[in-house]
Amino acid sequence: MSSIQNLNTANPFAEESDLGGDSGISYVHIRIFQRSGRKAVTTVEGLPPRTDLKKILKHLKKSLSCNGNIEEDENLGMVLQLQGDKRKEVAVFLIEEKISQKPSIKIHGF
Secondary structure, eight states: OTTOOTTOOOOTTSOGGGGTOOOSOOOEEEEEEEOSTTOEEEEEEOOOTTSOHHHHHHHHHHHHTOOEEEEEETTTEEEEEEESOOHHHHHHHHHHTTSSOGGGEEEOOO
16 A cells, blocks of 8 residues: 555645646736626736836726726735726737736636
8 A cells, every 4th residue: 555656636726826836927817707787897917016007007998998997905916907898908918018928818707
């Protein structure tokens, strides 16, 4: 019985950083939340701390013709919120402006 080496299995419900697979990449998460009926909110979290969120928000609001704001979450930090489903447009903006790279952007939602 002592020949079994696979006793140190990873917990599938553990956080990513607890699994030892953390490669140092900080991801930018773009999510959509359904409000009521056809209304939706797009959130962007995990942006690098060196970025000026007010300038990014101002540009996105103007170019995407939507409203938005910056929320401070105790767990997630600063989160951008935009009205409507703007996931792909925000991802393209972040890549084109070199704020984040394509492999580090995670788009969530239906």
